[in-house]
Amino acid sequence: MFMPVINPNEHIYSLGARYHILSANQSHRQTSHDLMDNNRGIPSTKFGTGLHNLSRKFDIEIDYLIDNHTYFPIYKLFTDSSNYEEAKTALIAGDIQSLMRYLGLVSGEIFETNTIGYCRSCVEESEVLLLQNDHQIPGINICYKHGDLLQKKTVGFKVREYFNLYELLTSADSRPCLEREIHEIDQQIAAVAHNLINLSKSDSVLCYELMREKVLSKLMALKYVSSTGKVKQRKLHTDFVKHYSKEYLIHAKSMFNNHEDTWLSKFLIGKSKRIHPIRGIMLILLFSGIYRNFVIISVFQRIHLITILDRV
Numbered sequence: 001m002f003m004p005v006i007n008p009n010e011h012i013y014s015l016g017a018r019y020h021i022l023s024a025n026q027s028h029r030q031t032s033h034d035l036m037d038n039n040r041g042i043p044s045t046k047f048g049t050g051l052h053n054l055s056r057k058f059d060i061e062i063d064y065l066i067d068n069h070t071y072f073p074i075y076k077l078f079t080d081s082s083n084y085e086e087a088k089t090a091l092i093a094g095d096i097q098s099l100m101r102y103l104g105l106v107s108g109e110i111f112e113t114n115t116i117g118y119c120r121s122c123v124e125e126s127e128v129l130l131l132q133n134d135h136q137i138p139g140i141n142i143c144y145k146h147g148d149l150l151q152k153k154t155v156g157f158k159v160r161e162y163f164n165l166y167e168l169l170t171s172a173d174s175r176p177c178l179e180r181e182i183h184e185i186d187q188q189i190a191a192v193a194h195n196l197i198n199l200s201k202s203d204s205v206l207c208y209e210l211m212r213e214k215v216l217s218k219l220m221a222l223k224y225v226s227s228t229g230k231v232k233q234r235k236l237h238t239d240f241v242k243h244y245s246k247e248y249l250i251h252a253k254s255m256f257n258n259h260e261d262t263w264l265s266k267f268l269i270g271k272s273k274r275i276h277p278i279r280g281i282m283l284i285l286l287f288s289g290i291y292r293n294f295v296i297i298s299v300f301q302r303i304h305l306i307t308i309l310d311r312v
C-alpha cells in the first residue's frame, strides 16, 4: 500500500486527508479501512485516534507520532505529571473521554471541536498541501511563522469524511481581522506555543510542577504574596486584567469578574491540577517580562527555557 511521506510538523489528521486524495479512493470508508482497519473511524483533528494502526501503517513509533504529529506534548508544562501520564495512556488507548478529563478539557472552553486551522501564506508557499500541527492547538489564532490570522474550517465528522485539503486553496478568508492589540498578543502566544511544543517533547525536565513553582516564586518576588504566605488575589487579578486588557481576556475566553474561584486563583492555590496552555503561556509571558525575546529562543536548547523559567 502506498503511504504518503509524513512532513515535519504535519498534524496527524492531515495525513489521513492527504492519503485519501493520493490513494484516489472513491469512498472515505475505504480510506479509513486502509489507514485504521476500521471503515467508520476518521483520525480526529485534535489528538488523533487509531494511533496504533496509524503507527503500524506508517511504520513510525507511536511515541514519535504523538510527539511530532499531535500537539499533545504542549500539555506537559500545563498538566500535573500524573494526569499527563494518565492522559497519554488514554490517548494511546483511544479513550478520548478519559483523555479530555485528565487534561481538564471542556467542550466549548477554548476547545474548538471539529475544526482545522491553516495559514493562507503557509498553504501558498508549501509544495505539499497539509495542515501544520501548531495551527491546530486550541486557542491559537496566528501563524507563528507569518503572523497571519489562521483560517478555520469545520470538518464534518458526522458524515465521516476526510476534509479535502484542496479547498484551502480556493476558499476565501472567512474570519474578520483581529484588532491590532489582540493580534499582537495572539502572535506572541503562538510563538511561545511553537517553542514550547518543541521543547516539551525533547526535554524531560520540563513539567507542570516546575512551571508552577517558578510562577509562584516570581509572584513572591514581585510581592504578590503576603508575609503570611497568602497570594494577594485581588491585586493579582486586577493587574492581570490591566496588562492584557478586558478585551483580550474576553477574546481568549479567559476573563474573570471577580478574584475568587477563577482559573487563575484555582491554579495558584493548587485547586486545579492543570491550566489551559493558552492561559499558562499568558502567565509565563506576564511574569517573565521578556515578551519578544522569548520567541527567538532556540527550540532545541533546553538551557534557554530553563533560563526563562528562572526568570519567571
Ligand SMILES: [Zn+2]
Residues within 6 Å of the ligand: 119, 120, 121, 122, 123, 143, 144, 145, 146, 147, 148
Ligand atoms: Zn504561515
